[in-house]
Amino acid sequence: MTASVKLRGAVIGYGGAFNMGKHHASKMMGSGIDFVAACDLDPARAEQAKQDFPDIRVFTNVSELLAQPDIDLVTVITPHNTHAPLAEQILVSGKHCILEKPMCIRAEDADKLVQLASQRGLMLSVFHNRRWDGWYLTVKDLVNRDLIGDIFHMEMYMGGYSQPGTWWRSSKEISGGMFYDWGAHYIDYLLGLVPGKVQSVRGYIHNRVWHDVTNEDHIESHIQFESGAAAHVEMSSIARAGKAMIRILGTKGAVVVNNIGDSQMTLYSEVNGLKIETSVPCLKENHDAYYHNIADHLYNGAELIVKPEEARRVIAILETTELSALAGKELELPYEISLQEEQAV
CATH class of the missing domain: 3.30.360.10 (Dihydrodipicolinate Reductase; domain 2)
Structure with missing residues (x-):
């Protein structure tokens, strides 16, 4: 994908903890990725996303978000025990995936995600911005x-x-x-x-x-x-x-x-x-370097800095x-x- 064709990103989990949904959305936009959608099970938090970013679409159902054909990248900002199943859904839907840290809870699940991303030719990374x-x-x-x-x-x-x-x-x-x-x-x-x-x-x-x-x-x-x-x-x-x-x-x-x-x-x-x-x-x-690398990787083929195999080791x-x-x-x-x-x- 070239920079002339803008990547379109979304987040799952716009919860109030540290306002991380807004944080990730802003970092996406700062790196040249359009922020187009947010999903949260709580309608109030979905509405907050709409207030923060009036031009986006909001969802309260993950499957509906992932069914959108014009979303390329999804970041997961949900409780740790949901990371593995959500990442699997995202990858199966054909979209690139970023997981908030930790990648997941079990190493077996981490390995399955590494293999799935590789098989489908999709990017999988973890937000090790530290x-x-x-x-x-x-x-x-x-x-x-x-x-x-x-x-x-x-x-x-x-x-x-x-x-x-x-x-x-x-x-x-x-x-x-x-x-x-x-x-x-x-x-x-x-x-x-x-x-x-x-x-x-x-x-x-x-x-x-x-x-x-x-x-x-x-x-x-x-x-x-x-x-x-x-x-x-x-x-x-x-x-x-x-x-x-x-x-x-x-x-x-x-x-x-x-x-x-x-x-x-x-x-x-x-x-x-x-x-x-x-x-x-x-x-x-x-810390802005994380999403800048994601964009550079997806637009220009630059080396991905936070690789899923490294997150699996963690x-x-x-x-x-x-x-x-x-x-x-x-x-x-x-x-x-x-x-x-x-x-x-």
Whole structure:
């Protein structure tokens, strides 16, 4: 498809949570994709979409939306447990699909979607826009400049001591568990910084305090790579004491990011035998780049940055963390691919 023939996009799920329906629609339009339709089961939210974008069509039935022949791309912004069936419907209808993170809950479903998109020659991607966070872009730059060396250890943390929020933030059936919220971003960060194949995952889960909700209180995931690199990811709603969100150790240097929203991070290195501890300003975030890449991929054949095979790896680690905790032992990662295979997809 060429840029002279405009892509036409739609969203499923115009719910009020963070106003993400409007957000995705605006990002589509900013990248050169016409926003033409929205679907929400709640008539009030469908009407809100019409008020926000008077020229679009609105639906309260997914099948009716997908029956429209003049829609090329559909973004799904619904609860996590609906992602897999909705994505399947979209792909079967012949339309490209973007899923809000996480891709889905089960790795088996993620694999089915990867295969279906490939078979039908359609684009499937996941909204991992956090790849364009300022701190992450900065670390990638430090790695490319060989100021960190080979990363052999990462610690990643998010948490505090507070009762989980309402709706999907507290319901395991809907969300998949507490790891499927920010954990999806953290695992995507990790896999973008540490190359190579994951060898095994060991998970630990606690349900100790918030017994009126079904999501876990505390989750830890220990991830071992074939290279010997290791990562520890911790998410908690019962952590009275916090710590830096990101700590990275490399063979030439180390990085500590106290808060991923900070404007600077700390780099530890050595120059001519002199140990250095210095603040490094973070590059500017560029979240608009996600939809710009989608448009460039569909219009011009540019490489898709957030590939479905990569998103499948994220889901496999999230799910395997829980399965490992239940089994009480390390588990191998299903659907894992090597670095060479990943670069080839």
